[in-house]
Amino acid sequence: PFTYRDYARLPDDRRFEVIGGKLFLTPAPRTWHQRLCGELFAALREHVRGQNLGEVLIAPCDVVLSETNVVQPDLLFVRKDRLSIIGEKYVSAAPDLLVEVLSPGTKMRDRKLKFRLYARFGVAELWIVDGEARFVEVFRNAGGRFELEKRYSSSHTLHSKILPKLRLALDSIF
Numbered sequence: 292p293f294t295y296r297d298y299a300r301l302p303d304d305r306r307f308e309v310i311g312g313k314l315f316l317t318p319a320p321r322t323w324h325q326r327l328c329g330e331l332f333a334a335l336r337e338h339v340r341g342q343n344l345g346e347v348l349i350a351p352c353d354v355v356l357s358e359t360n361v362v363q364p365d366l367l368f369v370r371k372d373r374l375s376i377i378g379e380k381y382v383s384a385a386p387d388l389l390v391e392v393l394s395p396g397t398k399m400r401d402r403k404l405k406f407r408l409y410a411r412f413g414v415a416e417l418w419i420v421d422g423e424a425r426f427v428e429v430f431r432n433a434g435g436r437f438e439l440e441k442r443y444s445s446s447h448t449l450h451s452k453i454l455p456k457l458r459l460a461l462d463s464i465f
Contacts, residue, residue: 292359306351310404312359318396327392327422328365330464335368335390338457345371345387353381354389356412362405365420366390368453385412388453392420406430410437416453425465 292312301307306317320328328349336347350365361381368388369377376384389409391401402419409417410432417430417437425445430437431452443449449459 294358295355295361296358298361306363307361308363308400309359309361310400310408315400317363318394320392320394323422324392324394327420327464328390331390331392331420332366334459334464335366335454335457338454338459339368342454342456343371344454345369346374346377348377348382354386355381355383356385356408360408360412362408364389364405365392370453385409385414387414388416388418388451389414390418390420392422406437411435416440416451418449422465425461427461 293309293314294312295309298307298309308315308317332347332349339345339347345368347366347368351363352367354362354364354367356362367382367386367390369382370387373387376382391405393401406417413432415432419428419430427443427449429440429443429449429451431440443461445461445465447461449461451457
């Protein structure tokens, strides 16, 4: 299997992920994907900083879940009491919240492989953002499996159990 050691030797001018010991090349996302990620990052960062809750990071940022599972989620949040998992080169454990903005080239990987991987490694909350269909699905981890908490359309205000005071008006994001 492909390991983190192998991954660390790859050129840094491309985005790669390792899932289950298999190497995946991730193409550059489309501009609408980056705009959506930027809007989400700005909103989350403002909320997290204002409440002194922890740290929000945006891709590319390696999350090393195990020797054979290295991912680059679009956004991640780590609670203040767990900031020690953020190292100089990578995040060394499952973040508290991950956000994946779906792209045509990675949609199936995000919805299937990474979805199961994130649940198994203990990510507490996962947001799957579909920019084309304009909705966000919020999943909560229940014993190593994700359960759909709620599906929010662009006219809704998203709520999060990980960030309980967050009120994210999705019409301002989409």
